[in-house]
Amino acid sequence: MADVVFVAALLLLTGVTALFIVACDRMIGRDEDALAEGGEVDGMPKGAGIR
Amino acid sequence: MAGSSWAELASLIALLALSTPILGSYLAAVYRGGPAAGDRVFLPVERMTYRLLRIDPQNEQRWTSYVGSVLALTIVGGLLTYGMLRLQHFLPGNPDHLANVSPALSFNTAVSFITNTNWQNYVGESTMSQLSQMTGLVTHQFLSAAVGMSLAAAFIRALIRQRSTTLGNFWVDAIRTTLRVLVPISLAFSVVFLASGLIQNFNATRTVPTVVAADTHDAASSATQWIPGGPVASMVPIETLGDNGGGYFAANLAHPFENPNGLTNLLEIWLLCMIPFAFPWTFGKLIGSMRQAVVVLVAMVTLFGLSTLGTMALESHGNPKLSPSGVTQTATSDSPGGNLEGKELRFGAVGSALNAVAITGTSTGGTNSAMESYTPLGGAIPLFDMMLGEVGPGGTGTGLYGMLIFVLITVFIAGLMVGRTPMYLGKRLLAADMKLAAIYILILPVTVLVFTGVSLLLPSAARQVSATGPHAVTEVVYAFTSAAHNNGSAFAGLSGDTDWYNTTLAIAMWVGRFFEIVPALALAGSLARKRTYAMTSGTLRTDGPLFTTLLAGIVVVLVGLTYFPMLALGPLTEFFSGHFGI
Numbered sequence: 001m002a003d004v005v006f007v008a009a010l011l012l013l014t015g016v017t018a019l020f021i022v023a024c025d026r027m028i029g030r031d032e033d034a035l036a037e038g039g040e041v042d043g044m045p046k047g048a049g050i051r
Numbered sequence: 052m053a054g055s056s057w058a059e060l061a062s063l064i065a066l067l068a069l070s071t072p073i074l075g076s077y078l079a080a081v082y083r084g085g086p087a088a089g090d091r092v093f094l095p096v097e098r099m100t101y102r103l104l105r106i107d108p109q110n111e112q113r114w115t116s117y118v119g120s121v122l123a124l125t126i127v128g129g130l131l132t133y134g135m136l137r138l139q140h141f142l143p144g145n146p147d148h149l150a151n152v153s154p155a156l157s158f159n160t161a162v163s164f165i166t167n168t169n170w171q172n173y174v175g176e177s178t179m180s181q182l183s184q185m186t187g188l189v190t191h192q193f194l195s196a197a198v199g200m201s202l203a204a205a206f207i208r209a210l211i212r213q214r215s216t217t218l219g220n221f222w223v224d225a226i227r228t229t230l231r232v233l234v235p236i237s238l239a240f241s242v243v244f245l246a247s248g249l250i251q252n253f254n255a256t257r258t259v260p261t262v263v264a265a266d267t268h269d270a271a272s273s274a275t276q277w278i279p280g281g282p283v284a285s286m287v288p289i290e291t292l293g294d295n296g297g298g299y300f301a302a303n304l305a306h307p308f309e310n311p312n313g314l315t316n317l318l319e320i321w322l323l324c325m326i327p328f329a330f331p332w333t334f335g336k337l338i339g340s341m342r343q344a345v346v347v348l349v350a351m352v353t354l355f356g357l358s359t360l361g362t363m364a365l366e367s368h369g370n371p372k373l374s375p376s377g378v379t380q381t382a383t384s385d386s387p388g389g390n391l392e393g394k395e396l397r398f399g400a401v402g403s404a405l406n407a408v409a410i411t412g413t414s415t416g417g418t419n420s421a422m423e424s425y426t427p428l429g430g431a432i433p434l435f436d437m438m439l440g441e442v443g444p445g446g447t448g449t450g451l452y453g454m455l456i457f458v459l460i461t462v463f464i465a466g467l468m469v470g471r472t473p474m475y476l477g478k479r480l481l482a483a484d485m486k487l488a489a490i491y492i493l494i495l496p497v498t499v500l501v502f503t504g505v506s507l508l509l510p511s512a513a514r515q516v517s518a519t520g521p522h523a524v525t526e527v528v529y530a531f532t533s534a535a536h537n538n539g540s541a542f543a544g545l546s547g548d549t550d551w552y553n554t555t556l557a558i559a560m561w562v563g564r565f566f567e568i569v570p571a572l573a574l575a576g577s578l579a580r581k582r583t584y585a586m587t588s589g590t591l592r593t594d595g596p597l598f599t600t601l602l603a604g605i606v607v608v609l610v611g612l613t614y615f616p617m618l619a620l621g622p623l624t625e626f627f628s629g630h631f632g633i
Contacts (some may be wrong), residue, residue: 001136002154009158013558014126015074017565018119024490025115026581027483049054 075332111217113577144182146255169297196293203448254280296416354443393424414446416539431622477583
């Protein structure tokens with residue numbers, strides 16, 4: 001029983017990490033999409049950092 | 052400090068000054084992908100490995116695929132190791148007939164080795180079979196080091212490329228790293244260590260009379276001791292070179308079969324610093340600017356140098372609490388002097404302190420002394436080194452990209468202060484980049500502080516701590532700092548082989564590894580997609596002494612502010628109460 005719990009824990013940690021990968025990819029994607037559309041990213045104008 | 056102490060430090064500096072440019076240039080050739088030294092030997096093996104594993108070396112990966120490959124390799128390796136430990140009694144290579152490892156300890160150990168932590172909640176010689184050590188654990192010592200180095204290579208590519216969605220191929224990077232760097236150096240040093248007195252055999256543990264009992268033939272002193280065997284000389288090189296730190300024996304690098312004399316001690320410290328210090332050189336070669344590399348290297352050397360000098364001075368000065376009892380702590384013909392409690396006489400206070408800083412400044416954790424016996428501040432410095440995120444110089448590859456993330460934060464903060472565009476190597480830093488850098492910086496303190504707090508509050512967890520007062524706080528915070536920062540060194544005094552600590556430390560190790568790798572690679576993916584802008588007079592320079600000072604300052608201040616309350620409750624309180632009776 002304990003083996004099942006710990007193997008499941010390893011798989012669970014892997015699954016959570018996979019979700020974290022997706023979340024980070026979306027975060028970058030939002031920046032890129034907004035810039036491509038000429039919009040602003042969290043108040044930053046297109047193509048700019050903080051001036 | 053004595054003259055011999057300075058000679059030991061000077062020897063290490065000379066060895067690192069020799070290896071850094073040579074290995075750094077070689078690593079650059081390995082990761083550039085073109086012709087490299089040793090092609091005649093390595094290329095056929097490499098091509099055969101690609102064919103066997105069905106890898107297309109031309110197939111580049113996005114950051115998500117790259118990190119997904121790391122995750123896939125890790126979880127498969129972790130499950131195999133877990134299974135091997137649970138079944139070791141039925142497998143060959145177990146001359147001492149050791150029992151299967153318990154589920155909780157197997158879980159902790161598997162996670163520990165796949166994450167490059169090598170935290171050991173067990174006594175190696177009486178828990179792990181020789182097969183478990185030399186395959187289940189050593190395999191991960193190679194692979195986890197290769198993972199860190201591959202990630203650093205991918206991060207560097209992200210800074211070089213523009214408008215690119217890919218960072219290279221993880222499988223190619225990992226195979227080239229293992230075949231061309233880790234295996235050859237480990238093999239060479241196995242022979243050196245074998246000649247220096249490390250053991251290498253498959254003998255079962257022998258019970259023999261102690262030297263005194265054998266000499267006197269006195270029945271009253273017929274004490275016996277166990278002499279363990281095992282393939283040690285083949286494990287120690289990758290244990291140190293890969294910044295793993297998991298030793299064959301519980302005493303690790305304090306054990307005479309793992310580290311028999313001052314020369315092996317020096318060589319082992321050199322090995323564990325070798326790759327982390329070489330990587331900035333590789334970075335400079337690959338981006339085509341050694342001035343940028345010098346900034347990173349000088350920041351690493353400064354942090355490492357200050358820690359080394361501080362710990363060596365504190366430990367060689369001795370422990371004032373021992374003086375009233377008449378203990379001599381000055382150097383004599385048969386004693387190296389200093390605070391020798393918990394230290395091996397053959398290394399002395401200085402050789403032990405040098406090891407302590409080297410294993411915590413990198414992500415190694417293979418101690419040659421009892422960290423708990425250090426003076427409060429002498430022990431606080433290695434703890435603080437780990438808290439810095441192990442960037443001075445850090446782990447194999449992880450140290451470089453960790454420091455580069457601090458560089459990006461420094462660029463951002465400096466940009467805010469002086470009103471310049473935050474830009475590094477022509478890449479403009481946007482909101483998502485800084486969010487990812489912030490996640491990278493914050494994940495570790497949150498993990499360490501939450502788990503430490505809960506462990507101190509839970510009566511069942513607090514009972515596993517041997518000390519009381521501020522020393523107990525240090526024991527627990529050290530354990531979680533070591534686990535989360537994938538270091539693996541133990542402060543001692545904490546009984547970690549319980550369900551609570553096995554599980555929570557394993558979670559801390561996993562979070563510290565993957566919840567750092569993911570934002571770092573995401574940041575790399577974001578940087579690779581940006582175009583490179585030309586430097587103008589309005590761009591903040593990142594290649595001078597001013598920026599280097601700022602970088603080292605940001606690293607220390609960021610970490611200092613985050614961890615200061617915990618340091619104040621632990622080692623600082625112990626220091627002030629011991630010295631001033633406060």
